[in-house]
Amino acid sequence: MKDFNKPPFKQKAVAIGFTLGVHIVAVVGLLYLGMSKPPEPPKKITTVLVKPEDLKPVTREVTEFDETAHENVAEHITQTAEPSVEPAPEIPTAAPPKPAEPPKADPQIAAQQALAAAKAQQLAEQKAADNAKRAQEQAKAAEAAKLKAQQEAKADAAKAKADATAKANADAAKRKADADAKAKAEKIRADALRKAEADKAKATATAKANADAKAKANAEAAKRKADADAKAKANADAAKRKADADAKAKANADAAKRKADADAKAKANAEAAKRKADADAKAKANAEAAKRKADADAKAKANAEAAKLKADADAKAKADAKAKADAEARERAAEEAKASSAKKAAEEAAQKKAEAKKIASTAKRDFENRIKRAWDTPSDSAGKTATARVTLTESGSVRSVIVNSSDPDMKASIEAAIRAAAPYPMPSDPDAKREAQSFTSTFKSSR
Incomplete structure (x- = not known):
């Protein structure tokens, strides 16, 4: 189950780590199966017919197992070195005695030995078949594990892709939210600036009064x-x-x-x-x-x-x-x-x-004429009016512009004309300059 409490990058890291772990386990299993020794094929049993008279009489020990010890141990004993053959010491012997006449073989014992040999061959064939079956089952299990690992890898890749898509969507939503927040902050800052200008003008008037x-x-x-x-x-x-x-x-x-x-x-x-x-x-x-x-x-x-x-x-x-x-x-x-x-x-x-007001009035009239000369009147705005409140610095640069109009094109064109006409020539008289730093002008479109 996906842990929604963890950040997306941690979830992705966990998924990638899990996928890599599964792939590593699958590869190691396949390498083990490929490098392991294949099951030995069943040994060929050769039947040698001997004459009963050539066999020594052997008394068979009766046990509860049908297999003999040499048959059970032979498969697990591996000879690591060739046995050294040392020359036997020469011992002076007397003339060999006349060999005794071998005893005659018992037909019943020979039959029992032949039956035991046939039974051992049957057991070896059965064991080889079981080994081959187990090897086939192991191969099928390895193939199933490989298929399962591939399916899990595909699922992990799909999950990683879905996580990446979700992260991309989240990033896009975050960027959009950041852009909206930034636009909202800019709007709030502009409103605060306009309010500060209005408060400053009001404070100036109050201080003067x-x-x-x-x-x-x-x-x-x-x-x-x-x-x-x-x-x-x-x-x-x-x-x-x-x-x-x-x-x-x-x-x-x-x-x-x-x-x-x-x-x-x-x-x-x-x-x-x-x-x-x-x-x-x-x-x-x-x-x-x-x-x-x-x-x-x-x-x-x-x-x-x-x-x-x-x-x-x-x-x-x-x-x-x-x-x-x-x-x-x-x-x-x-x-x-x-x-x-x-x-x-x-x-x-x-x-x-009075003279300062007269000079300031003349300067304001010049400012308005300068703005109207620079104003590019929008089309389809005939008869529309707008009011602009302009505040200038002592050097004649534009400090703030507030345009009141229901037509956004007209509003933008007036503000652009006011800024394009700057800097404005300010009067040399300090009182007239202070008086001319703020003025209100009305614009009416004739198009």
Whole structure:
């Protein structure tokens, strides 16, 4: 039984080994039969008639076997060397005696011997016939073994051929499966490449939108920060003005207090002078006159100091107001200059972007005209349309082409025209070059 668990090449090796083993056994058997000695033909038995009187009387030993020992052993004894005949020593003998008269042979014993000889001949003939029959049977068995070996060899060859056919079919199926898997892998790789290009374009658009949003957020944050700084500055100015007013009020209060102290001191002096005036009216009058003069001088001096303090406060407030006004004017000028610079930069960027888009649009139009000049419109495609999405490298080579069309000939011809028209002349401006690296074009057949 075929072992399906083993690989085909191992099964084939086992089958070939088995076939070779059978052939080797058959060849060895045939060689053995061919090289072995053929059965000896039956020996010819010669009957010699002797006179009974020439035979010595022999007493036959009665055994349970009909064959004699010399008949059984003779076939198995092979003489390997000629017996050496040595000369008999000469022995002096006397004159030979007169031979005795031989005894007369017994007719019964002679008849028995003749019967035994005939029986031995019959047994030898029977044995030769058996040997010939056995040799014929062995030859038939060898022929049958040879025929069987040939049949088995044919069966093994047919089996090996079937195994080879099955292996060839399996190899063909495997090659077909490999080709299908390779085609499927190529398709998956192309789909992955197209998806990667789409994802890259989408990521570029998303990154651009995020950058615009981030720039806008930064501008708004800067504006909010400027507003907060202006508000904080206004609050600081208000606090400063309040502090100046408080300082001025405190100075006025200090002047009033000094005045009250002076009044109290004058009153005390007046009372002392009055008490002294009781003792000395004239001295009091003089003292009062002097006191009034002193009071007048002190009052004038206090008023002068108060006026001076007020003038100093007014001058300081005026200087602070002027410094504040100057600082605010400088800040407004700086902000106006900054806003003007930002506006100018934005206008320049917008103008540059518009110019880049214009250059890129012109380049894309040139690309489309170049592709349409190289386009070999398929026959029988009149009225059919197709859309092509093309992505280029910075040098103008084709990076990817995606053609959407229901007609495969039209799709193939457009893709071939796009690749044949490459490389495309790219604009020198970096923004325009980046803008012109991807474009979408519509094709309509007029045939």
